[in-house]
Amino acid sequence: GAGVSQSPSNKVTEKGKDVELRCDPISGHTALYWYRQSLGQGLEFLIYFQGNSAPDKSGLPSDRFSAERTGGSVSTLTIQRTQQEDSAVYLCASNPQSGPNSPLHFGNGTRLTVT
Amino acid sequence: DQQVKQNSPSLSVQEGRISILNCDYTNSMFDYFLWYKKYPAEGPTFLISISSIKDKNEDGRFTVFLNKSAKHLSLHIVPSQPGDSAVYFCAASAMYSGYALNFGKGTSLLVTP
Numbered sequence: 597g598a599g600v601s602q603s604p605s606n607k608v609t610e611k612g613k614d615v616e617l618r619c620d621p622i623s624g625h626t627a628l629y630w631y632r633q634s635l636g637q638g639l640e641f642l643i644y645f646q647g648n649s650a651p652d653k654s655g656l657p658s659d660r661f662s663a664e665r666t667g668g669s670v671s672t673l674t675i676q677r678t679q680q681e682d683s684a685v686y687l688c689a690s691n692p693q694s695g696p697n698s699p700l701h702f703g704n705g706t707r708l709t710v711t
Numbered sequence: 712d713q714q715v716k717q718n719s720p721s722l723s724v725q726e727g728r729i730s731i732l733n734c735d736y737t738n739s740m741f742d743y744f745l746w747y748k749k750y751p752a753e754g755p756t757f758l759i760s761i762s763s764i765k766d767k768n769e770d771g772r773f774t775v776f777l778n779k780s781a782k783h784l785s786l787h788i789v790p791s792q793p794g795d796s797a798v799y800f801c802a803a804s805a806m807y808s809g810y811a812l813n814f815g816k817g818t819s820l821l822v823t824p
Contacts, residue, residue, distance in 0.1 A: 600754070629811065638715070639755070639800060639814035652809055687754055695810055699745060702754030 598622065600703035602688050608709045609678055617673045617706045621690030628671050629700060630663060634684040642686075645671060678710045714738045715803050717815035724822050730788040732818050734801030737782065741803035743810065746775060746786045749798045749817070758799070759786070791822045 601620040609615050621628050630642040641655040645665045656662070660678075665671040675682055685707050689700035716735045724730045732746075742763040747755035761768040761775045761784070768775050774787045788795055798819045802812040 631814070636816070638713070638717075638816035639802075639812075641811050641813065644809060644811050646809075652811060655811075689754070699757035699760065700755075700812065702747075702756070704752065704754050 600688055600690055600701050602686075602703035602706050604706055605704065606707045606709075608711060611680060611710055612677055614674065614676045615678055615708065617675075617686050617688075617708070619671045619673070619688030619690075619703060621669065621671070621688070622701055623669075625690035625692050625701070626668065627691050627693055627698070628665060629689045630671070630673050631687045631689065632684040633687065633705075634681075639687065642673070675708075678708075680710050683708055683710045712737075713816075714741075715801055715813045715815040717801055717818050719818050720816070721819040721821070724791045724820065726793055726822055726824050727790045730786075730791045730795065730820055730822065732786040732788075732799050732801075732820065734784050734786075734815055735782055736784075736803050736813075738803070738805065738813075739782070740805040740807060741813075742806060743804045744775070744777060744784050745802045745804075745812065746773075747800040747802060747814075749800060755800055788820075791820075793822050793824055796820055796822050 603618045628645040631639040644652045660676045663673045685705040687705045689702045691698040745760040746758040748758045749755040777784045798817040800817045801815040804810040
């Protein structure tokens with residue numbers, strides 16, 4: 597079956613432009629997570645959705661970052677007025693339900709480069 | 712602040728030998744721990760996990776050990792194979808935060824023939 601799908605796989609943008617990253621979770625997975633990995637860093641938690649609601653937005657680095665999820669499925673992460681420090685690999689993950697016994701299934705990520 | 716720490720950025724092991732990857736954590740509320748494996752240009756994939764009520768979990772060549780008093784866990788791979796070469800991420804989670812995963816920075820394992 598299809599795994600978590602992310603698009604685009606690569607995105608190069610100019611500083612100050614807005615970008616939208618898309619995540620298609622595994623069908624039926626109710627929980628969806630966004631992480632990012634900057635160069636030489638671990639995976640940094642950004643936001644988590646249970647269905648369409650986001651109980652935990654604590655990881656969003658600034659108000660330039662926002663995310664939404666519609667229909668309990670596709671999610672978009674939007675970064676406004678991109679800065680060079682936003683350059684990273686943005687990873688999306690899903691699981692059937694939040695909880696310890698439900699390991700995350702990750703997509704291959706979107707590599708964002710802000711020039 | 713980094714609540715999950717992997718202090719060895721890289722490790723090189725000969726094929727057939729044991730690989731030991733270490734991880735330390737600071738948050739005593741963490742009650743579930745996982746290891747993920749990541750190949751270049753791919754997302755991390757789940758490898759093995761352990762609940763805080765256990766001190767060992769084994770799955771084939773992979774064993775995870777948890778020492779709660781020391782806030783330390785380790786992943787043992789025996790015997791190591793060249794296909795095990797990847798970046799290994801330690802992760803921890805807690806019920807109070809909805810089990811969102813806190814990841815370490817990863818250890819790059821190279822298994823040489």
